Amino acid sequence: MVNWNNLDTLASFQTLTNVKEVDLKAAMTGESGADRVKRYSVPMAAGMAFNYAAKKVDDDVLEALAKLAEEAQLAEKYKELYNGAVINTGEKRLVLHQLTRGQLGEKVVADGVDKREFYVEQQKKFSEFAEKVHAGEIVNAAGEKFTTVVQIGIGGSDLGPRAMYLALENWAKKNDTLKMEAKFISNVDPDDAAAVLNSVDVAHSIFVLVSKSGTTLETLTNESFVKDALKNAGLDPAKHMIAVTSETSPLAKSADYLAAFFMDDYIGGRFSSTSAVGGAVLSLAFGPDVFAQFLEGAAEEDKLSMNENILENPEMLDALIGVYERNILGYQATAVLPYSQALSRFPAHLQQLDMESNGKSVNRFGEPVNYVTGPVIFGEPGTNGQHSFYQLLHQGTNIVPLQFVGFKNSQIGTDVVIEDSTSQQKLCANVAAQIVAFACGKEDENSNKNFEGGRPSSIIIGDQLDPKALGALLAHFENKIMFQGFLWNVNSFDQEGVQLGKVLAKRVLAHDTDGALKEYSDLLNI
Structure with missing residues (x-):
């Protein structure tokens, strides 16, 4: 029997709060960092991999997350969804995009x-x-x-x-x-x-x-x-x-x-x-x-999401780490950073996918929750973002978890060599450098040049962005967001938050306004 319980009522969540936080800077320095990069990786569809070595996790955290997944019945809830249960409780509907x-x-x-x-x-x-x-x-x-x-x-x-x-x-x-x-x-x-x-x-x-x-x-x-x-x-x-x-x-x-x-x-x-x-x-x-081919990649990733072992289920693991960062470590936002110009609008899609799904303050039964839910999602493709908002990511007062996406080869297959390396090599060098820079930082007597490090990230790595890889990438994030909704016990499949503005806009157009709504309408000459 599947039980729908709030996150803070789960014994495994209480246990997770007591697990020692990982010193990411120390963990990613030297040979220990090299070992983590090799070990902390999960295969995805289309030859891709989800690497979480630069996240604040170790074997103790992973063990606690596995117990949380089991108690929250994440695998069972996914099975309920794809077998046609009424998962969208707000609108009393099945959820069938898979x-x-x-x-x-x-x-x-x-x-x-x-x-x-x-x-x-x-x-x-x-x-x-x-x-x-x-x-x-x-x-x-x-x-x-x-x-x-x-x-x-x-x-x-x-x-x-x-x-x-x-x-x-x-x-x-x-x-x-x-x-x-x-x-x-x-x-x-x-x-x-x-x-x-x-x-x-x-x-x-x-x-x-x-x-x-x-x-x-x-x-x-x-x-x-x-x-x-x-x-x-x-x-x-x-x-x-x-x-x-x-x-x-x-x-x-x-x-x-x-x-x-x-x-x-x-x-x-x-x-x-x-x-x-x-x-x-x-x-x-x-x-x-x-x-x-796009559908094939998505279908293969959906099958991986069925795995009960979180170390073989990239979506469930990504979701669990995200909830750990949000609800235990207290991080408020997540940056999605594809090092692929072709994915220039992918962060915008994920903004809606994530924030419209899990931007909720009541649970599946309409009761207020006593914990934070969905994070703020934003992002731009690298290397453009490096020359934009990375300053805050590296040295700002808030720590923002990062989700990189990178590919070994470009889509076009042609390139130029400048200073002994190609454009694609320069792109990949940048993402590798950023992951280590965020995690390890750099000490400097000049405080303006000091980087504290300890800033967590993951990366999805593929050979080339083709239709099958894109389908797998899309399904990864769809299922990650779904698993997080299950953990937070919210309904990830309605979006009442978009309705109020529509109702008021119709009133404005019908000139049925008063108070502040009328004044703003007059200011805009409606």
């Missing part, structure tokens, strides 16, 4: 439908549609092939798919699989839509409208913006638009779209990159085979 990439356990039937078959059917539909577009079987009014795909969405309908596209764009160019350029419109700010529309040839563009309900205000506003642009160009919008929505939305069977592909309420927006939300645009951009 089913978009594979069947981990029992058949899941909801609303009288085998959900795995449903997701596979949708994947087949948007794959066949993409192939027809690429083959010139679906063309514009002039009989010409479409060359650009533009996704219209916001939040999870934008951040994940946009980050995944940018992550694979150069790889696809190098491997001759870039079928169509992709653009994204998300912000209701008209300058966003205008900038995108001015950068594309609308006559040769397909627009993907993503809205589960078919009523998302920002998305429908941007759809109108796009439709006006198409009409002004003498084009029929219905010949240029497809919808990704639910079967019950007003968009599902509308004649205003070339085709409609379906998602459901069991996949939250921030977890939807492996559903039709990401699948339609990524299949159009790169081809269905590339999207299938």
Whole structure:
């Protein structure tokens, strides 16, 4: 039987508070540091590895974390999730994003439908549609092939798919699989839509409208913006638009779209990159085979998340260390630092994925919790970040745990040699140096040049960022966040915190305001 208990009621958590804190600077210095780098590593899918040698853990901490995982029933709760239990207690829903990439356990039937078959059917539909577009079987009014795909969405309908596209764009160019350029419109700010529309040839563009309900205000506003642009160009919008929505939305069977592909309420927006939300645009951009490789990497990582041994489960271990840092060591934020320009928007995606999931102050039963939950997530790609906010990370008053991501080889495969090393070697040298600099620091009589060290980090290392590696990377963080939600006993799958502002915005637009809301509305000339 699975029990859902608050973190601070678990005996193993109380034990963890009494485990001696690791002196990271001492642990990472000399041969002991070299030994840790070799030992403290867990294999991931796609040939990657999660290395946590520079975290404040040792065998005693790891033993305590293993007991916490066992008492919190993390493996059992994951099994409940993929077998179709009602994990989203706030909205009384199943949580099924893993089913978009594979069947981990029992058949899941909801609303009288085998959900795995449903997701596979949708994947087949948007794959066949993409192939027809690429083959010139679906063309514009002039009989010409479409060359650009533009996704219209916001939040999870934008951040994940946009980050995944940018992550694979150069790889696809190098491997001759870039079928169509992709653009994204998300912000209701008209300058966003205008900038995108001015950068594309609308006559040769397909627009993907993503809205589960078919009523998302920002998305429908941007759809109108796009439709006006198409009409002004003498084009029929219905010949240029497809919808990704639910079967019950007003968009599902509308004649205003070339085709409609379906998602459901069991996949939250921030977890939807492996559903039709990401699948339609990524299949159009790169081809269905590339999207299938992306799903394969995610599925392989999901299987690793089933392991009860935390030393063989990179997601569960990452989650446990993160909770240790947050709830025992008292660290308030986590920086995500990919040393890959292709992952430039990956930290932004993780901001939503993590902070929208675990930014909660009540437990699964609506009761206030007496401990901190989700950290603040931020980040930028290296080496850019080094010349930006790393000053605070190295010498600021707050210690911020770091999650590096690095790859041995670039996506493009070509490089230049300057001062006896390539650009890729310089990139990798920087990430190696930063890990040791943060952990070990540097003593100096000049206090301005003194580095205390003791600043923890982990790194996910891979050979090259390709579709399979990207899928594994995405699943790693999705599952890490899920395990942390289980530990904190919060519902990681609703997002009531985004609703209040929407309600008040509608009041402003209806001129139903008073007090401060009216004054701010007047200041903005609404």
